[in-house]
Amino acid sequence: MNRQVILTSRPTGVAQAENFAIVDASSLPLADGQIRIRNRYLSVEPAMRGWIADTGNYSAPVAIGAVMRALAVGEVVESMTEKYRPGELLVGWFGWQDEAVVEQSDIVRQITEVDLPPSLALGILGINGVSAHLALTLIGEPTSGDTVLVSTAAGAVGSAVGQIAQIFGCRTIGITGGSEKVAQCTEHFGYDAALDYKAANFAGALAAACSDGVNVYYDNTAGAISDLVYPHLSVNARVVICGTAAISSWSPWPDGPRVERHLLLKRARMQGFVIFDHMDKYEASVAQLADWVRSGRLRYQEDILNGLDTCPDALAGLYRGENKGKRIIKL
Known part of the structure; x- marks a missing residue:
């Protein structure tokens, strides 16, 4: 049976x-x-x-x-x-x-x-790691010195995004929930900074951490967290939409702040990522991720x-x- x-x-x-x-x-x-x-x-x-x-x-x-x-x-x-x-x-x-x-x-x-x-x-060598790698590089286009902000930063995708961004020489900021996961982001996954979205001072902490602007926002949540992020986008920022975990239901369609003005003023680009569109790059991505795991650069x-x-x-x-x-x- x-x-x-x-x-x-x-x-x-x-x-x-x-x-x-x-x-x-x-x-x-x-x-x-x-x-x-x-x-x-x-x-x-x-x-x-x-x-x-x-x-x-x-x-x-x-x-x-x-x-x-x-x-x-x-x-x-x-x-x-x-x-x-x-x-x-x-x-x-x-x-x-x-x-x-x-x-x-x-x-x-x-x-x-x-x-x-x-x-x-x-x-890390599957759909999560490959999504982190391909979405960050193909849409986020990170360059050395960029500030990369990642939501659900302690998750299977987010934790990989932060580490890969650091391999590219970026400053990384993670958003996660709870003090234990904040510590996990900085101590285990090597984020330069991590913020607790459940904390009462989250908006202020986000503004302080992103005072020089966000070049790449890798978004796994949407919702209220992202509404607070958009005002901090830098000119020519890239926003990667990989998930909408913070939205409990899409029926009826939720209301919320509009992002268009931020994209216009900052000449920013927002694009969704679905792994099934990039299966031709899957094997090569796994090979690169595996090399980083073996060398200790990717935990x-x-x-x-x-x-x-x-x-x-x-x-x-x-x-x-x-x-x-x-x-x-x-x-």
Whole structure:
């Protein structure tokens, strides 16, 4: 039998444990060209909230009754293709389940970094690290001396953005929630400064830290945090929109301060980033990130939960801020 986590109801806002169920399903036979994967690690992404929403997303929503869409690292146990052999480790769209029967199109890549933990293929060497690297370099265009401001700076994407910006010679400022994560940003991930958006003096602290302007704002939150950031953009600033975690719902569309005047006066550029538009650069990005990890220039932290039973509440816990680093479920 194959245990699976399925979506049982469409959530409003962040999915809770009651929106999922764990069911037993029969193992399926393989057809020609298919691969059977035994999952080892499952990913938990902030973007999952959008994948199960019924409107306003960049991919088709997960259907009610379907296995929860997720990246996973798994081992090939049976293959009906010559390209992949039993024993190889792959990362791909294998879902929240013990076992997956997949097409070759579901595979993102074969894991070849045998000297590094395979779980990294879901974090710093996966969609999070690649998004940080490509969005920062392609849209943010950091240059030495720039000030780079990052929201959700202690998260799997944000922590990588700050470190990569420093590799490019930038001054880095992180925005995160709580004193523990502020310390994590500066002590573990090397930010030059970190600010607690929950603090009463956040607006003042932000103004002081950004007194010379923000050249690159890597935004993972939107909402009230970003409303306070925009007045501090420098001339010709670049704003990277990688997430909107602070917006609880897009129906009805939320009101808020308008950004257009800031973009006009500062001749700033704002652009969204979705990793699926840049898959042709994925492998090269992983190779660069892996070299930085090996040399100690790029650090990471993992928040590992154990067992499929932890899946239903894993996404809600992520939005409650419980994780310290990339959230992964180990099977």
